[in-house]
Amino acid sequence: MAQQARAVVTRAAIISGAAAVFQQRGYGSTSLADVCAEAGVTKGALYFHFDSKEALARAIIESQHELSSAIGRDLVASNMRGLNAMIVMTLEIADQLHNNPVVSAGVRLTIEAANFASPVDAPYLDWMKAAEVFLRRGQVEGDITETVEVCSAAHFLISGFTGVQVVSDVLTRREDIQQRLVEMWHMLLPGLVPTDRLADLLTLPERIRASRQAALGQH
Amino acid sequence: MAQQARAVVTRAAIISGAAAVFQQRGYGSTSLADVCAEAGVTKGALYFHFDSKEALARAIIESQHELSSAIGRDLVASNMRGLNAMIVMTLEIADQLHNNPVVSAGVRLTIEAANFASPVDAPYLDWMKAAEVFLRRGQVEGDITETVEVCSAAHFLISGFTGVQVVSDVLTRREDIQQRLVEMWHMLLPGLVPTDRLADLLTLPERIRASRQAALGQH
Structure with a gap:
């Protein structure tokens, strides 16, 4: 349960970080590395939740x-x-x-x-x-x-x-x-x-x- | 004059090719290599006319x-x-x-x-x-x-x-x-x-x- 709660928090942080980067740079100019930096998560954590930039944008x-x-x-x-x-x-x-x-x-x-x-x-x-x-x-x-x-x-x-x-x-x-x-x-x-x-x-x-x-x- | 005329034709080909690629992929997902391929020009020719993707988009x-x-x-x-x-x-x-x-x-x-x-x-x-x-x-x-x-x-x-x-x-x-x-x-x-x-x-x-x-x- 603690792990599940952490996953929810991480997912929310990724969404929030990605929103900030997409808003600033637009879809095409955004890299997943930028999103990780903004959200303070590892690339592994990001890929656990979203398997592509398009999946993240759709979320x-x-x-x-x-x-x-x-x-x-x-x-x-x-x-x-x-x-x-x-x-x-x-x-x-x-x-x-x-x-x-x-x-x-x-x-x-x-x-x-x-x-x-x-x-x-x-x-x-x-x-x-x-x-x-x-x-x-x-x-x-x-x-x-x-x-x-x-x-x-x-x-x-x-x-x-x-x-x-x-x-x-x-x-x-x-x-x-x-x-x-x-x-x-x-x-x-x-x-x-x-x-x-x-x-x-x-x-x-x-x-x-x-x-x-x-x-x-x-x- | 022949050189100048050629430059005008090349520039028009770049604009037309870039328009097709931007339209299909959007600004961020477009690479200058894609534009060169679509327009049938070399990267050198492209950079002679436009010094960045933003310059091309603005044109x-x-x-x-x-x-x-x-x-x-x-x-x-x-x-x-x-x-x-x-x-x-x-x-x-x-x-x-x-x-x-x-x-x-x-x-x-x-x-x-x-x-x-x-x-x-x-x-x-x-x-x-x-x-x-x-x-x-x-x-x-x-x-x-x-x-x-x-x-x-x-x-x-x-x-x-x-x-x-x-x-x-x-x-x-x-x-x-x-x-x-x-x-x-x-x-x-x-x-x-x-x-x-x-x-x-x-x-x-x-x-x-x-x-x-x-x-x-x-x-």
Whole structure:
């Protein structure tokens, strides 16, 4: 049992060290020797847990995906209104991206993973599914127009979010990501919500952002 | 002069070969030996033109940027309506991405370039500037609502476009990029155009796409 516990700690140290190195250098420029140095483990210990660099990258993508999926899952299980949940999901994932090294490394690896043997599409597809749930819920609640085509709208929401975080990373190292997401929602709401509710709902992203910041500031 | 002409041909062969290898393997996993093999040149010839892998990657990004910028520049110089020009720009760049290996490699390298010594932000900034020109022109012409904040709208248009092409690449190798861009415009137009013109303009992206495909089919 002590040995098993040690293995869990070692694995976590490798994931954390590898995330830092991948984030700094990108997938291709990272060597397993760099990861060992950063994580403070031997090459033998690393190979005990991961048999290749791709296996290590996939483990980070999986960790990131678990962390991000948890946000969507909790919101789907909550009784939050669909539109609010959709906005909260984007802002929370953005927070993770900005503040959790395993998440930012995982997303970066996902985007670089076009050269993996099989493509990494699960995160996009899972986020799109969550977005579909929120949009349908919003239609039932009257916040989303009935005529919105849920599948293509969810597809673009996740694509738009992906682009905002990529561009925010390049231009500001994600310093402006929350503000840019509020602007994204400003652009999208007129096509999503009923005309007679637009004036009210147009301020919703900014209100959600402000209340989240206030809540985070209390900790 | 013959020597100079040969140098130009060799440089173009290196760029083209490197684009193919970068596109297939990503930046980090590409070796200069792979590039020499693909381009059919010696290592000496490669080093005569490019003193590092990063220099080579930057040259591809510059080539891609020239090709993409030409699209924006020609449209800015044309007398096309601003909104039409904005839509055409996204569809034409998408065509380049799907069909020109130097362009797709350049965009991929731009996204992977977070680990370069200095970030590659010029393509995003230039596209945003072109988008600002088109949105302002659209405001004068009455196709874009006066109250649209041009800078943040242009910022999101380019971010949204970036996300659409990244996700389309991961999920379909960009087979669905034109269709996804039409859907993006569908989502964005209600927030951009005057209410009384929406019904008419909502079909514009699909009409532009169809006429471009008809024109391309004639060649």
